Amino acid sequence: MLQYRILKANQFDMFVCINGKFLKKKDAKISVFDNGFLYGDGIYETIRIYDGVIFELDEHLKRLQKSAEITGLEIKWPIAKIMEWANKLVKLNKGLNRMRITVSRGENGLDFNSCENPTLVIHCEKLRIDPEIYKKGVSAVTFGVERIRPEAKTLGLMHLILSQRYILQKKAQEAIMVDEKNFVREGPSTNVFALIKGIIYTPASHILIGTTRNRILELVKKNGIKIIVKDLKIEELESAEEIFLTNKIKEIIPVTKLNGKKVGSGKVGEYTQKIMKLYKDYVKAYVRSVKNNEG
Numbered sequence: 001m002l003q004y005r006i007l008k009a010n011q012f013d014m015f016v017c018i019n020g021k022f023l024k025k026k027d028a029k030i031s032v033f034d035n036g037f038l039y040g041d042g043i044y045e046t047i048r049i050y051d052g053v054i055f056e057l058d059e060h061l062k063r064l065q066k067s068a069e070i071t072g073l074e075i076k077w078p079i080a081k082i083m084e085w086a087n088k089l090v091k092l093n094k095g096l097n098r099m100r101i102t103v104s105r106g107e108n109g110l111d112f113n114s115c116e117n118p119t120l121v122i123h124c125e126k127l128r129i130d131p132e133i134y135k136k137g138v139s140a141v142t143f144g145v146e147r148i149r150p151e152a153k154t155l156g157l158m159h160l161i162l163s164q165r166y167i168l169q170k171k172a173q174e175a176i177m178v179d180e181k182n183f184v185r186e187g188p189s190t191n192v193f194a195l196i197k198g199i200i201y202t203p204a205s206h207i208l209i210g211t212t213r214n215r216i217l218e219l220v221k222k223n224g225i226k227i228i229v230k231d232l233k234i235e236e237l238e239s240a241e242e243i244f245l246t247n248k249i250k251e252i253i254p255v256t257k258l259n260g261k262k263v264g265s266g267k268v269g270e271y272t273q274k275i276m277k278l279y280k281d282y283v284k285a286y287v288r289s290v291k292n293n294e295g
Contacts, residue, residue, distance in 0.1 A: 015092040017085050017122040020077065022092065030119055036104025040156040041112065042119075043067040044102040048248050049124070053287045054086055054099060055248065059211045063153065064101060070152040073105055074115040082120070089122055096124035098249060104155070129250060134276065137256030137268050138173040140243070141166065142234055145177050146185060150208045160188040174245060174253065176237070179206065184232045187245050190253065195242035195271050200227040212246040212279075219278045225271070242269030244276075251283075252276045 016028035036042035045060040061079050068075050075082075086099065099122065106117040143166050145159045163175040176192055177185045185206050186192055191213040193202045200220060202213065220227045237243065241264040243255035252275060254268040263269075 017089050019120050031107055033107045034104055034119055035108050036155055042104030042155040047099045049097045050287045053290045067152040086122055093124045096126050098125045098127045137254035139257040140174040140176050140255045141170045141172045141259055142178045143175045146179050163188040178234050182234045184237050190245035190247045193244050194237055194240035196240050201230055201232055204229045204231050212248050242272050244272045252279055
């Protein structure tokens with residue numbers, strides 16, 4: 001969580017899209033009565049941008065729709081139109097590499113059963129990611145906290161806030177959330193993978209199904225690496241030879257220390273390196289394909 005930072009951008013140069021309107025950052029405002037602000041009543045997706053290409057935007061919009069169904073929100077704009085706006089925003093904000101799409105219930109008071117005037121915000125940011133995390137790995141700690149309805153990516157991020165505070169207290173870089181029965185679930189914004197006796201495992205339930213997690217499952221199976229989707233106890237995770245975390249922004253994050261102890265040799269493992277390369281190659285091929293089609 002602490003290996004990248006959002007760089008300050010000139011607010012007069014940055015554009016934001018609100019309900020299909022493109023505004024300068026300084027003019028981009030929503031109501032103080034918006035349910036997203038008052039109650040955390042909304043959903044979102046964060047997406048990586050590579051060389052002007054929004055990576056797997058369609059997959060994120062599918063998950064956004066699923067989150068909307070779970071929470072009773074309505075996405076009243078055609079998905080094709082949202083994609084059009086997102087791509088236009090990238091062109092207006094050249095050089096930015098992270099996008100967030102947020103949908104709230106809008107001004108709806110205490111009525112959580114209807115969604116008359118939802119709010120859609122699309123904005124981009126510039127990230128700087130520390131390249132050392134991929135070479136040396138990160139230190140992680142387990143933490144007893146869970147998401148509410150993790151299958152929906154909602155604005156209520158208390159688990160992330162508490163986890164980040166805990167990480168700072170422990171002088172670590174990432175957290176892995178564990179439930180009351182000591183089952184490993186996920187990171188505050190990542191999915192968890194572990195190599196145990198030559199087999200890769202990833203938790204099966206009570207998690208947000210990450211788009212990067214899905215892609216890793218596909219790539220690993222395609223390349224003949226054995227992987228099992230199964231819930232793990234904390235003791236099993238602590239015995240792993242390799243651990244890595246995944247999300248769209250930071251891709252694959254090797255974990256070389258867990259709860260103050262080395263994971264395996266304490267270095268980025270062979271399997272992790274191989275999977276990092278598989279994913280990098282996939283990203284490059286995806287971006288190349290999109291650019292070729294545009295040309």
